[in-house]
Amino acid sequence: MDKLFRKTVERHALFPRGARVLVGLSGGADSVALLTLLHGCRHALGVDVGAAHLDHGMRAESAGDAAFVSRFCASLGVPLWSGFENVPVRAKKAGGGLEEAARLARREFLEKVASENGFSHIALGHHRDDQAETFLHRLLRGAGASGLAAMAMRRGAYVRPLLHFSRRQILAYLAEEDLAYVEDASNDSLEFTRNRIRHQVLPLLHTFNPQIEEHLGRLCGRLAVEEDYWDAVVAQERERLAHRFEGGLWLDRGECLKLHPALRRSLIRGVLEELRGDLRGISSSHLESVDSLL
């Protein structure tokens, strides 16, 4: 697995030489494997490795997890930044789900540690089975092609070097190397929907196709490449057809109508995102309404 891991990192050019990589370390199987593998080839890759652990304050065992993570990093000689946040309180304040609050808390913590300590990259332990779950989760919520691309191997400062590896491969590697890990706290906090996808939907789909996670992972990869293409073309067309004027954004209607419907749709999406800052609450039927207004 060491070799395959290093090859994957190199083939996808995940880190330039001299990169400083902060690993998000829950202490669970995935992140323990990720840190071990990355630490193992840090010289070959020419990167510096650190770790960050956030205690979510969500379970009685979470203090034990923090202690495990601390011993584990000490044994590797990897610097560790630890933090604490009461996620249930945060979720209550935000009025949202636990999983979403935990995700945001982790993200904030990791980005803060990274920026305060000069890390150029943040590495996360998501693997192919996570990717398949994310895809199905979004499919069930009615996402379009861009949402279905799910998680990217690289997006901004975030990298996911294990995205093409299966949970089974990771567990086998840990067993082979006789590495300990804790039951991932994030598994307990899995929201109801995600849990059902893991324990009901995926097992059923497996009876149709035992390679379903692999297929979905590849599909996500291809959708991400297409998404990247749309981003590039839309940026080009936005430059050509949209102009800021009196605080608004103006589109040349005649030129827009000459575009292929797929391109026009992506352009409208891009312009809405630019105007609002994000696309929350914008569904595909909104996009279709704007399109038919044109």
Added chain:
Amino acid sequence: MDKLFRKTVERHALFPRGARVLVGLSGGADSVALLTLLHGCRHALGVDVGAAHLDHGMRAESAGDAAFVSRFCASLGVPLWSGFENVPVRAKKAGGGLEEAARLARREFLEKVASENGFSHIALGHHRDDQAETFLHRLLRGAGASGLAAMAMRRGAYVRPLLHFSRRQILAYLAEEDLAYVEDASNDSLEFTRNRIRHQVLPLLHTFNPQIEEHLGRLCGRLAVEEDYWDAVVAQERERLAHRFEGGLWLDRGECLKLHPALRRSLIRGVLEELRGDLRGISSSHLESVDSLL
């Protein structure tokens, strides 16, 4: 439903005035609704309507279905072309599944009747729930984005005017109009996989999202629009970068490498299809191999 149907046909410009439309009529709910609706607005649309029924020789009742269809067409005053094929024998010869053999037999029969009798279009009764099943079927087989676009509302001579309507809407319309129909023979011939998608997968997905068929239908529509875009761009790039020479097809490697990976991939796919006539047996890993060869 009459009005909504006519609006859908007009909005998607499914038939030009003067079109001659042959309806594939199994006698089941979907095709009975389709023929009735199309017959009802034939004057408004300015189209001629006929029907074709193929007896698949697959069930004891199939002769009864043929008789039902014949009476039904007589009651509407719609000309009917009937045919017979022993589908189980055909499937045995081809060494494939019953459903695939039935599909091919129907397609051949419809195209023969259409071409011999001057029909410009062939209309099929597929609806949104069929579309959702097709999408999931292909997703489970590991299809890429283009395969996931599933069935098109219009492709070549084929049109599917009911593709945005649900099975429930169709059954409600039939009940309201007090129209009789037979249990669709094609439901019996549903292959095992498709049956399980209908009776196990979709009901489970429904517990996550009661609008799942609608979502999947819209997703297919959007993927089809993107697919159409890729077809157009690939045709352009093929013209620019590929040349026939000594029986082969030559791609300009340097120029190909300058293309965005998504576009290069689509181009390779298009060129392979042109060389081989179809893409049977070509998987996405084949495409990736060709791409890395470049």
